[in-house]
Amino acid sequence: MLKIYKIIEDLKSKYKSDIVFDTRLIKKNDIFIGLKTKNNDGSLYYNEAIKKKAALVIVNIYNTHPKLLYVKDTHLFIKKFCKFILDSYKGKIIAVTGSVGKTTFKENIFHILKNNNISAYRSYKNFNNIQGLQFSIMNMNLKSKYSIFELGINNPNEMLKLVNTLQPHYCLVTGIENSHIGNFRNFRHLVDNKLKIFKSKRLISGLVNYNYEPHYINNKLNLKVDLINSENLKKFIISNKKNIQSKFYL
Incomplete structure (x- = not known):
């Protein structure tokens, strides 16, 4: 299977290919993976992917077409392929979560x-979510020095699944709002699940922007994670070297 993973990475590099799950998004030389859901099976659309000149079509349906790769379980294939990519990646990974501002903060870091x-x-x-994370991992540029991902959760224990997949080096929580409890028992239950982002085995440092119960949150953190708010935010400038003003540095 390692040979297949390397072929995919070579195709991505040679043709600037994207990996897609939706045949409507396929461009010439993209790589299509047919995902099976409760309501549909993407593998059934392999002919459409071939007609759109995909460089490779990965599905759970056997066919002798030279561009088609049969795998028994596309979800398992994706999981293993993501692990291969992350094991191969030499850069650092930044993960962002929070009740609000995830996408904006991610984009700001990228542009900085x-x-x-x-x-x-x-x-x-x-x-x-987990499928979105896997999609983004598979489309990673392995030559980049930093990769920034946003992680979102709607249910308990989802964060652990995301973190165990990504294992980020730097983690940031943009804020945890009392108005976004959703499927969690109460605010503290939401806090506990958001803070599981810091369970990454590769964690170097992290930040939490807190608005409620700082003492409760502080007791949940390890020494690699700092709390910030509007009063001390200036002390936490993101920098490429450690200095007296920058506690969170890349």
């Missing part, structure tokens, strides 16, 4: 790095 001539990749739009 880009404007300072630092190569960076960021996840696609606001794709922040």
